Amino acid sequence: xxxxxxxxxxxxxxxxxxxxxxxxxxxxSVAMLWRDxxxxxxxxxxxxxxxxxxxGRTAAGPFTVQDIAGELGNRVxxxxxxxxxxxxxxxxxxxxxxxxxxxxDSPFDAVVCIGAARRIGLPGMWHERAxxxxxxxxxxxxxxxxxxxxxxxxxxxxxxTAGAMLKALAETDRESYAHACEALAExxxxxxxxxxxxxxxxxxxxxSPDGADRVLGGCGHLPPVEDxxxxxxxxxxxxxxxxxxxxxx
Numbered sequence: 443x444x445x446x447x448x449x450x451x452x453x454x455x456x457x458x459x460x461x462x463x464x465x466x467x468x469x470x471s472v473a474m475l476w477r478d479x480x481x482x483x484x485x486x487x488x489x490x491x492x493x494x495x496x497x498g499r500t501a502a503g504p505f506t507v508q509d510i511a512g513e514l515g516n517r518v519x520x521x522x523x524x525x526x527x528x529x530x531x532x533x534x535x536x537x538x539x540x541x542x543x544x545x546x547d548s549p550f551d552a553v554v555c556i557g558a559a560r561r562i563g564l565p566g567m568w569h570e571r572a573x574x575x576x577x578x579x580x581x582x583x584x585x586x587x588x589x590x591x592x593x594x595x596x597x598x599x600x601x602x603t604a605g606a607m608l609k610a611l612a613e614t615d616r617e618s619y620a621h622a623c624e625a626l627a628e629x630x631x632x633x634x635x636x637x638x639x640x641x642x643x644x645x646x647x648x649x650s651p652d653g654a655d656r657v658l659g660g661c662g663h664l665p666p667v668e669d670x671x672x673x674x675x676x677x678x679x680x681x682x683x684x685x686x687x688x689x690x691x
């Protein structure tokens with residue numbers, strides 16, 4: 443990895459019976475994306491940030507989805523202390539989830555990929571976006587992301603929440619963002635060997651709901667911020683279905 447992953451405890455404590463790790467979407471802070479969702483999960487919840495995003499250290503060079511999955515797996519294995527561990531990630535974080543699910547040595551007992559697919563978009567699109575951001579900075583992505591991230595009407599209903607998310611995007615390090623785009627350009631998930639479920643918002647224009655295990659009504663590309671209660675409920679259901687420990691407090 444060109445930059446060590448930054449991990450942040452978002453809820454619970456080391457004494458919690460289980461550990462849930464959550465991952466971010468490109469251009470987001472994991473703490474902001476998952477803030478309203480994690481309190482309902484009744485577990486220790488640790489989030490990781492992409493390099494140059496949120497609390498993440500700026501990338502010193504290129505990185506891949508596989509790099510992040512490898513470091514995350516090693517770090518989480520040391521933190522788990524023998525507890526059951528589950529993972530939920532959004533978009534880029536979901537791509538990391540697919541990679542974790544393909545690794546037999548992954549410490550995760552269950553993986554939930556939200557707003558993600560085994561390949562997200564086409565390589566040329568990601569390389570074009572990386573070049574644009576290197577030239578113009580991440581603020582150039584705000585207008586388009588406002589349209590892609592949220593379901594129709596969300597910005598009107600929750601202007602402060604949407605505004606904070608878009609401000610965090612504008613403050614993201616441009617080179618780190620570009621490296622993340624290039625990582626997605628090269629990534630295609632292998633076959634899963636761990637249980638994995640795919641959740642996609644009804645109005646997601648980045649990833650098609652076709653083929654998802656669950657479609658989240660009224661959501662776009664960032665369901666944890668758009669409908670945190672529903673997402674927490676679905677994660678709880680999925681964990682039970684996968685025979686993970688109950689998510690009751």
